[in-house]
Amino acid sequence: MHGQDRAPGVLRIGDRIPDSVWNAVHTVSRGGVVAAESLAGYRGKLLILDFWSTWCGPCIRSLPELDSIGRRFGDRVQVVLVTKNTEAILGAFMKNSDYGRGVKLPFVLNDSLLNMRFPHKSISHQVFIDRDGVVRAITGVNGATLPHIEAILRGAPIDFPLKDDFSVRVKSEQK
Numbered sequence: 001m002h003g004q005d006r007a008p009g010v011l012r013i014g015d016r017i018p019d020s021v022w023n024a025v026h027t028v029s030r031g032g033v034v035a036a037e038s039l040a041g042y043r044g045k046l047l048i049l050d051f052w053s054t055w056c057g058p059c060i061r062s063l064p065e066l067d068s069i070g071r072r073f074g075d076r077v078q079v080v081l082v083t084k085n086t087e088a089i090l091g092a093f094m095k096n097s098d099y100g101r102g103v104k105l106p107f108v109l110n111d112s113l114l115n116m117r118f119p120h121k122s123i124s125h126q127v128f129i130d131r132d133g134v135v136r137a138i139t140g141v142n143g144a145t146l147p148h149i150e151a152i153l154r155g156a157p158i159d160f161p162l163k164d165d166f167s168v169r170v171k172s173e174q175k
Contacts, residue, residue, distance in 0.1 A: 009116060010116075010117060013135050013137065013162070014134065014135065015135050016133050016134050016135075017134070017135070021039065021114075022040045022043060022133070023038050025037065026039075026109075026111065027087070027108070027109045028106050028108055028109065029087060029090055029091075029107045029109055030105075030106045030107070031104060032091065032094070034087055039080070042078045042080070043133060045076055045077060045131055046073075046131060046153055047078050047080065047129040048078070048126055048128055048129075049114060049126065049129070050082065050126050050144065051082045051083070051114070051118070051120060051124065051126070052083055052124050053084065053085060053123060054085055054089055054093040056123050059123055059124045060100070061099060062124065062141055063081075063100055063103050063105075064099060064102075065144070066079045066103075066144060067102070067104060067105055069144060069149065070104070070105055072146075073149065077153070079105050079144070080105065080106050080107075082107075082108045082111050082114050082115070083108065083109060083111060084110065084111055085109065085110075086110055087110075090109060118138070119165075120163075120165045124140055125140065125165075126138065126139045126140065126144055130152060130155075137158050138163050139160065139161065139162060140161075143163075145160075
């Protein structure tokens with residue numbers, strides 16, 4: 001997307017999340033209970049959307065840490081795990097994975113809408129939306145760390161690696 005017009009609806013760093021994204025209804029699993037929910041209840045918090053899948057090793061290993069972040073920051077931060085996986089696949093994973101057991105975070109299932117709004121080529125893909133509804137950062141699996149989250153909560157400038165799956169990479173010439 002870098003260097004070309006972006007597709008309609010794609011959100012990038014600095015963009016404000018439109019009401020249509022806040023109010024869209026998703027299939028959400030929380031503690032094995034599936035319901036229809038929107039992201040609107042997370043307005044006013046730092047919202048971290050973590051795009052992941054059950055086949056992604058680094059994503060799986062980060063689940064307990066992401067869950068602890070959710071507990072540590074209470075009402076100031078909400079982590080939402082976003083996957084294209086179905087309820088059956090997630091259920092089997094949660095039952096059989098030591099990393100998944102006990103995770104209390106909400107999982108958006110069968111997602112296409114959030115993936116369309118925040119396109120990426122690789123996962124983990126983390127999107128940080130501040131309490132004012134502005135996309136502050138897009139990172140990989142190492143984005144959601146305590147220092148990074150605390151900096152965003154303070155309103156400090158982003159001083160950690162950002163992720164851009166669509167930038168053109170030029171190989172340097174060897175001498």
